[in-house]
Every structure is written in C-alpha cells, then in structure tokens.
Amino acid sequence: MQSVQYAAPTTLAQATQALQGASDAKILAGGTDLLVQMKLGIREPGLIVDIKRIPELTAFTLGEHGLHLGAALTSAILHDDAQVRARYPGFMEALGLIGSSQVQGRCSAGGNLCNASPAADSVPALIVNRAVCNILGPAGERSVAVEAFTTGPGKNCLGSGEILVSIDLPLPAPRSSDAYLRFIPRTEMDIAVAGAAVALTLDAAGVCTAARVAIGAVAPTALLVPAAAEALIGTALDDTALANAAAAASAAASPITDKRGTAEYRKKVVGVLVRRAALIAKARIEADS
C-alpha cells in the first residue's frame, strides 16, 4: 500500500504552499467522495491537504450582497440556518438531498462541485442562483461562473495548485424563489437519474420577469438551459409555457443509458422535473407575498 502524507493547514497561504509542486496532492474537504474513491483505488494521492481547519473556508455570511460560502463549509451547518433556507430554498433542498445526515455532517458544496459528478445535486441549484466560484492558485485569484466550473465528468476548471476558496450567490430580487427536484430509483441514498433547478422572479400580476433553468444528470455536466427560461419569461406560467420549458429542457439533455434509466427515459423525466420545479418556485413566491 502506498504511503500518504497528510497536511492540515490553518491558513490559505499554508494550503497553497503545501499544494505547490505536489502534483499527486488531493484536497480533502468532507472526504465523502475522496475517501470512498481512495478506498476503491480510483485515487491514490501522495499528499492529502485537509482544508477543514482553515476558518475562511468553513464560514458563511448572508448579507445585502447575498450568500458568501466557504468552499469547505459543512452542508449541515448551512442547512440549519433558517435565513439561508428562506432565501435559497432550492439550493438548500439540493444540499439536503445529498446522502444522509451522516454524509451532510461532513460534506460541502465545494466538494460536491469540485468532484464534478454529472449528477451532483447542488450544481443545478447553484447555477440557477447565478453562483460565482472564487479560486486561489499560484497565479493569484480568479472568479468563474459556476456553470463554467465543471468541464466534464470528474473534471473541473481548476489548474495545478488551485483551490476553490468560496462560492458567492447574489441575493435574489424581490418576488423571487427557486426549487430543486431530482428523481432517484430508490427512496434514499441514490444519485439522480435526472435533476432540475428553476429560479423565477414574478411581477405583482404574477407574470414571470426573469427565470433560470438548469438540469443535472442528463449530460456530461449540469447545464444551464436558456431556451427553457425563455419559454417561461413573459408568461404567467400557464400550461403552454410550462410544456414549452419542459420540451426545451428535454431537447437540451444528452443523457447516457445506464442501470438507472435509458437516455430516452431521462430526457422525458427531466422535462417533467422542470415543469414541477417551476410550479414549486412559483408557489413559494406567492406564499411569501
């Protein structure tokens, strides 16, 4: 068995220093993906850099500019915050679907994103909330829109020595809300056959003035689907608009066939989820008005 070095920096500077020149290093946040992959022999890092002891990576703030989320913040801590749940209900329901209470007591949204599974539940919800990823590396700081962060199954845009430091979600406009739905073959602890997130803004008459729609588990990465959003904007979310949005989402999907479902089935299901998520987001706005 290969020996593994372990570093537990307490500052970002120490973490980036530890990563420098260590081409076989892996960052450890909650470890709910990484440790499983190491056990299966999929990953064999020579160095593990545990980032959970860096205060700015495990903190969050909710203010006038929105939610600033340390990349390694334990999901359960965020989920426990009533104000965050009220502002971003869809993002919170996505995080609340990951694994179990035990998994959520360790895992992070940053880890979910960096692991880059096409079925990662939090990613469609981050996309519809216009999240921005803040990255630190040897060349300094940079920011990337979340929809550009994941580049393929298991792949992300991070370069050598780069760390995802934080994720920013702007504050939703008045009369806005979001929702996330996924379909899994079992009732618990499975990954999505298809997932859909919708964020909406309605005017006082109930007409949709802004929308974002993202789908997961039906393409190599989670996808923003502008055509689905356009089908909703300017409508009162009537049956025709919802059917058009569902059709646009199904058309954008390019799923694989595997033991969880055929490509054809996934395309159909993702449209149904978009329709239902839009109705949930609408109901949330109406309930708050």
Ligand SMILES: Cc1cc2nc3c(=O)[nH]c(=O)nc-3n(C[C@H](O)[C@H](O)[C@H](O)COP(=O)(O)OP(=O)(O)OC[C@H]3O[C@@H](n4cnc5c(N)ncnc54)[C@H](O)[C@@H]3O)c2cc1C
């Ligand atoms: C039983 C079980 C059930 C699960 N169910 C679900 C589910 O329903 N839905 C779902 O989406 N996922 C699920 N997962 C997968 C996993 O729990 C999530 O992806 C989780 O959010 C990963 O977060 P983490 O902090 O544990 O990541 P880690 O395992 O610590 O890291 C994941 C990857 O990201 C890298 N990484 C982590 N943080 C950073 C950073 N800040 N900068 C750069 N790279 C970083 C790591 O090096 C690693 O490659 C499940 C896992 C288990 C074990």
